[in-house]
Amino acid sequence: MEVKKTLDEEIRALIQERLEKIRNPEASDFVRLHPDYPETQKERDRQDIIQSLQQLESIHQKILPHIRDLRRLIKDITERTMICAIYLLFGKVMQTWEAVFLLAKEGRNQEVMELARSINENLDLINLFILDDTNNYLDKWFDGEIIEHAKAREAIHKFLNLQNPVSKEELPVYEISTYIYRVLSKYTHGSYAALLDSVDVFNKDFDFHRFAGYHYTRRNFHILKDAMVKTLIQLKALYLFLRDNDNYLKVDNILKEVMPTVAEEEMRNILEKFTQKKK
Secondary structure: HHHHHHHHHHHHHHHHHHHHHOOOHHHHHHHHHOHHHHHHHHHHHHHHHHHHHHHHHHHHHHHHHHHHHHHHHOOOOOOOOHHHHHHHHHHHHHHHHHHHHHHOOOOOHHHHHHHHHHHHHHHHHHHHHHHHHOOOHHHHHHHHOOOOOOHHHHHHHHHHHOOOOOOOOOHHHHHHHHHHHHHHHHHHHHHHHHHHHHHHHHEEEEEEOHHHHHHHHOOHHHHHHHHHHHHHHHHHHHHHOOHHHHHHHHHHHHHHHHOOOOOOOOOHHHHHHHHHHOO
């Protein structure tokens, strides 16, 4: 509840900030003096997005063979095994990435954010199947049930805290993952806060020309980079589980290309933020 309360407060503040920018006459006044500016800035944003995507597209191509290699562990594509389920989910993740690349180049911010949530949810479901020794969730999934994302967050939280010998305090894994999930859910459910990203501040209209779409696609690019890091970490964890050292090391080397460097103080601030929400 604390995570939801804090996020709701942040969302309300964001809505107010967006409304102030939209209502501010400076943008439309500027365009009257410089009518070519929106198209010029849109093209700048588009080129920045294309350039930024090159690394993610390259990594996508590098890891695809490591995912396709999982097929050798499956006798029948319809078998009810964990590895078959994971193989299918990873296949979906990789094709979702391809859709993200196409949509991002078109400045489709809303759709890109929805697909970023899909990627994260499917990766967490893969993690849940690996961590669930009983195969309870796997069996339900094969029976056609939808597994609540909270179940995956709970399992990952429990596992990472059991593997944490450094700190005596519980890591806020569940709180952080819930926060990310709720942020991306705003786009999936057509929330007002998310739709304000689709307002053209120049013309005071819905963003049919995608001036705002390109702007926010570029601004939200860190979400895509984080999702690619998560894709690699999950694939690496799978090969660790399978005790496939060769593929594990190869994926780890790819991960090093994109893994962000987080300063100790920055990480401490993040953990404190979510630890306080629990109290």
